[in-house]
Amino acid sequence: MHQIDPARLRQLIQEELPELIEIRRDLHQNPGLSYQETYASARVREELAKASVPFLGGLAKGPKSDVGTGVVAWLPGAAAAAVGLRADMDALPIREETGCAHASVVPGVMHACGHDGHTAILIGAAKVLARMAQGSTLPQPVRFIFQPAEEGGAGAARMIADGCLDVMPSSPRVGHMFGLHGWPSAPLGEILTCVGPITAATACFEVTVTGRGGHAAFPHFNQDPIVAASAIVGAVQSIVARNVDPIASGVISVTQFLAGDGAHNVIPSTATLRGTIRALDTGVMEVLKRRFTEVVSLSAGAYGCTTEATYEIEGLAEYPVTINSPEAVGALKAVLPKLHTSLQPVMGGEDFAFYSARVPSAFFVIGLRPPGRDSMPGLHHPQFDFNDDALGIGVEAFCRVALGMAGD
Template sequence: MTTTTTIDLKSLIQQEMPELIAIRHDLHAHPELGYQENRTNGVIRRELEQMGVEYVGDLAGGTGVLGHLPGQHDHATALRADIDALPIVEQTGAVYASQHEGVMHACGHDGHTTILVGAARVLSKIARDARLPRPVSFIFQPAEEGGAGGKRMVEEGCLNGSRLGPSVESIFGLHGWPHLPLGQVSTRPGPMLAAADMFELRIRGTGCHAAYPHVGHDPIVAGAAVVSAAQQIASRNVGPLDSVVVSITQFHAGTTHNIIPEEVLLTGTVRTLSPETQQLAQERLHEIATNIAAAHGCEAHLDYHVGYPVTRNDPKAVQTFEEIARPVMGADNVVPMEHPVMGGEDFSFYGQAVPACFFALGLIPDGQTSMPDLHQPTFDFNDDALAIGIELFCRLAMRPVA
């Protein structure tokens, strides 16, 4: 049986690094938004074909790819990467900066994709000499940034064995983490990332001349009251040891300085860590908006979209990850994540189907105490983290079958 103790895994990875860094820079220079990742899809297919890795393409709207390497066990381990970019104007100044104006890899998905390509490269070379301990499924997923590409990959059979290879018994994913130093990883059992809902709230009143507000019903005043009152969901409706975030992020109204408009539009997000709190927040937001609008002589219409569920890590999968990571990283560099993060992730959909572990991969360069954050125009994935992510993925895939 091939094991990680009978091969020089680090050496195999280092042999691949120059080409993998070039791939990462190429992906960074050619970012694509969710469900539009056609060039990225082509790079992934090219790489898998050159490795001789069997794959199924055209998934999840056409740009998702599922690769597969056979193994001895009856069930597969899955490794996942998201491949889409964000609508942000890049300001990194890198020589490989985005060539697509207004689109950039500001969340590190170019790094995630490269890590999964690298793991497939290394594991495919190992598999030429001996059959892997367990089959490995490589999930290259589109549209994580709001498009729920993960949900579609699950629905289209990437985990249940209906598309390629046997069914998946556990899945692992990672995210580059600009709050952790290079050389550290972090995760936690249970909730790691929040459920992420979205809403649009329209408040309709009666427009009038701005000099005669008494003859109308001002939706701007009503909307402003809703913005303030919505914060009471966290401070007065949810227990102090629970977690909820209600953020109103857009407020659109009016056409000029001397007209009170008929309507305002507010949009925002709600983040929670339990279904009960999620339901409570939705109900309270509706009640607050409806009643405050009525008190101002207006009407409120709330369009609430339930989004990504909580990213919940399976305790046994977390234990497996930590047992693999400690010898690689050193025990002090496998850091427990003390609290969940209120960001959202559609890796959550995989965790609803099979035991899952999502972990944070440190990115802060040596000699620095900070770096640009995710979704900022100056963010860039740290190439020095690629080899670490690849090794962890490979060791997770090659762990002995109990």
Template structure:
């Protein structure tokens, strides 16, 4: 039976897995229920090997083909973690964990790879081995690096690796993959603005951290606007501001600002990091305040190997009849880049249709993608490792 027909039969079952994971979201490195469900299903499918605890809460499954004469080993990766966002979708499978939801579709990614695993374990129509990688903590917490440090690539002899992410705004079921950079490198920063707290009615006796912090936020926008070549790409965003004050009439001693930097060019990154510190320190000083910077580079840009991207696109074209090959890189980051930095491979987008954006409280994964995404994994395994 062709893979697409089998996934049409399995659609309802895979959707049930997806919606169960959605209803029970778990944050980074806390994916205990999710990883247990994944491991149980892989065992039920008859995978040749199922290993838990890789990268703390990651799971690795192995399926050998009818032959192993080619010696080829291909890895497919899905992420499992949710986000600290209260859900507002109102769907029947909405999160039962208050303040936590699958707002990025990792529940769908996990379900699609599980569906592919079930089919590949049933058919084994390939010559080589498939390694199924279920990764924790993609959302800014180093889950890929944790799995790599636990020997993911060497322990299972993975030679090339592929991943997939849903993308709102692309027609449902359509694929997109480009050569070279597809997603940005990321860094996080925290600025601690210190002053002298006091009564809001007597600001002249205080050093107002709120005013200083507000000026720092505005001044940081000049980095991209005035310090970086307009033909190069960078994003500097201050995304949060908090203090220990919870009343209306207290000027706080301290305010913390948190944000992120997104870039492709290492020289741009050096300039951003330097100017971020200088602008923050001097702007705070102009308001008699002090500032301390905690700067943390996270992941490199997600760079597709051109040959691997071409192979991925060929299969995507066969599955969906439509694949976008020419598009601008996007500024979100993805720690799958850590794996691509060590092995050739590619990262694809699969359209989620006209849905809410990623990381939005009203987002939900489009279950109509499931047969398409599953079919891509299955077809990729069979084409890269043909039986004869």
């Protein structure tokens, strides 16, 4: 255990808070979609430089971007492996409806998932830990990972490919990873996690159903792809019910049904279905995807139509299950005694999964719901805004885990 008293840690956080709130709101006002987080990336590097924390930028270049927005920073420490802390920086293609003073100035783009809060929290942790490192050695080296493209672009996978977990010139490899997410349904002050799967494996699909179009008055001369696609929507619902162990879990949701744009009396020749498949177990995920392709093809065949199904969709990577290791959750519990470990896994996806597949990791959530309120707008809602009162809580959690410092 590190010999720094909790009061000193809280004091340092309090001193940083006003600026962190300003940073969080600045990031909120200037959001960037996946791999376009140039504003956030620049602000991260500016703040790290001000705090004299060494860093490397330009990581995790996106498929269409000129320069990577990912940033990795580090502080030295006594142990042989570093503790990794991660923040995601990207925003969503949503038109903001918060009406707040720091609302997005980028039309149609907003921080509706609170990644502005995550980024500010990790900046705060770097600043506080850098101050603690002055004149003393941190118990563990710390790696700060600011990644792009959590929302579908698998920025974490590109950060890992660019070496964010590996030995760096003045920092050892990352031994454990920790990441957090603001949680609107939990009250402010609560921190929750669980051992094992915490977020789902996800895959997006697109199915093109091809038949033969023609006049709606003569269906017997056509092969109607709308009727075939309708049968598919119904049939795939049986996969979770009939092909998956009832004790396990999975979900298949069709979210888009696109067909026909001609006259009202024309049967089109194709229909397109899009949606998502999710599971909390890799084996179940494989069953769902395999059966989905089979059921889609056989269902359409009954109506004389053919199908093409793909899980490879531009900008929407498949994510594995995020699995919290008992060891990493134990380390978290040791420094956060009030941590609840009874969080139910969610069917949402998180690209933190890529880190958890490489090193023992723990992903946890921090409550955002203000005291005295029953609810607040949820993640990805146009009225969602990260609760600034949670910034200090997140910074303290990250600092404690980096310091291996027990709570009080």
